[in-house]
Amino acid sequence: MERMWSTWRSQYIESFKEKSEKKSCVFCDAAKEEPSDERSLVIAKGEKVFALMNLYPYNNGHLMVAPYRHTSDFESLTAEEFDEARRMLQNAHRALKEIANPQGFNMGLNIGEVGGAGVRDHLHFHLVPRWAGDTNFMPVVGEVKVISQDLLATKRKLLERWDP
Numbered sequence: 707m708e709r710m711w712s713t714w715r716s717q718y719i720e721s722f723k724e725k726s727e728k729k730s731c732v733f734c735d736a737a738k739e740e741p742s743d744e745r746s747l748v749i750a751k752g753e754k755v756f757a758l759m760n761l762y763p764y765n766n767g768h769l770m771v772a773p774y775r776h777t778s779d780f781e782s783l784t785a786e787e788f789d790e791a792r793r794m795l796q797n798a799h800r801a802l803k804e805i806a807n808p809q810g811f812n813m814g815l816n817i818g819e820v821g822g823a824g825v826r827d828h829l830h831f832h833l834v835p836r837w838a839g840d841t842n843f844m845p846v847v848g849e850v851k852v853i854s855q856d857l858l859a860t861k862r863k864l865l866e867r868w869d870p
């Protein structure tokens with residue numbers, strides 16, 4: 707595990723300043739990208755929801771599924787959004803098992819600041835593969851966001867196993 711984490715920390719290929727002044731939404735911005743873009747973290751786009759890698763992964767393979775609709779209101783999720791999110795999460799769950807053989811998963815929604823939501827205004831489901839002893843957190847350094855090479859490599863592996 708230690709070796710994996712030091713590799714992650716060293717292999718930063720890109721960094722860019724946070725667009726904090728613009729009040730842009732990372733999910734709404736990401737929804738405009740295409741999975742075929744090799745620099746995008748977006749994995750899949752459905753009719754109502756899409757999947758993307760987490761820029762600040764708790765673990766290798768940590769991904770998220772979000773509705774295109776910008777909402778923080780869980781109760782407003784429609785049956786179509788929820789069902790497509792379920793199918794996308796199940797697809798991701800299977801693909802992660804195939805590429806990374808995790809021993810367990812965490813899955814869910816963090817709602818509101820006290821619920822631990824990093825982005826409060828746009829609902830998103832987390833899917834985090836787990837291995838015994840993986841209690842480290844990726845460090846978040848200052849105002850600079852980075853996309854590690856390993857993150858994009860994991861995305862490519864997931865794409866190979868993803869059912870369209």
Ligand SMILES: [Zn+2]
Binds near residue numbers: 732734775776777828
């Ligand atoms: Zn949004």
